[in-house]
Amino acid sequence: MVLKKVAxxxxxxxxxxxxxxxxxxxxxxxxxxxxxxxxxxxTKVILSWSIDNSQAVTEEQRKLIKKMYAKRIDKGGYLSMYxxxxxxxxxxxxxxxxxxxxxxxxxxxxxxxxxPTTISKNAKAKIKKDKSFRSEIKRxxxxxxxx
Numbered sequence: 001m002v003l004k005k006v007a008x009x010x011x012x013x014x015x016x017x018x019x020x021x022x023x024x025x026x027x028x029x030x031x032x033x034x035x036x037x038x039x040x041x042x043t044k045v046i047l048s049w050s051i052d053n054s055q056a057v058t059e060e061q062r063k064l065i066k067k068m069y070a071k072r073i074d075k076g077g078y079l080s081m082y083x084x085x086x087x088x089x090x091x092x093x094x095x096x097x098x099x100x101x102x103x104x105x106x107x108x109x110x111x112x113x114x115x116p117t118t119i120s121k122n123a124k125a126k127i128k129k130d131k132s133f134r135s136e137i138k139r140x141x142x143x144x145x146x147x
Contacts, residue, residue, distance in 0.1 A: 019056035030084040044084035
């Protein structure tokens with residue numbers, strides 16, 4: 001993941017170990033294929049994190065996360081994610097933790113504001129010249145009119 005220089009301040013103050021200690025894991029039965037084994041074991045791992053009660057993020061970071069993932073946060077203030085890609089609970093736990101940290105880092109990267117630009121006079125003239133050239137080529141392809 002490429003991080004922009006603007007977001008370095010937000011990411012440097014993020015304590016990943018403290019953040020990981022605040023994660024709450026639950027398990028459930030995975031859907032999909034797997035035969036009879038899938039009906040016996042809980043390999044799906046659900047990670048929940050309380051944004052409001054977190055000590056690992058600053059108030060500014062909390063606002064950025066809430067703004068970006070407003071639709072993913074439930075009424076209790078928890079941001080959740082799950083993984084059921086593999087048949088092993090530990091692999092799913094590692095996978096969901098890594099993806100969740102990527103999610104948090106992505107929210108803390110501030111996008112640069114776009115500077116509106118205009119087309120230069122030379123560029124406009126070139127476009128017009130190219131259009132007229134193409135138009136002339138197409139006009140020469142047509143059969144001459146007999147009026």
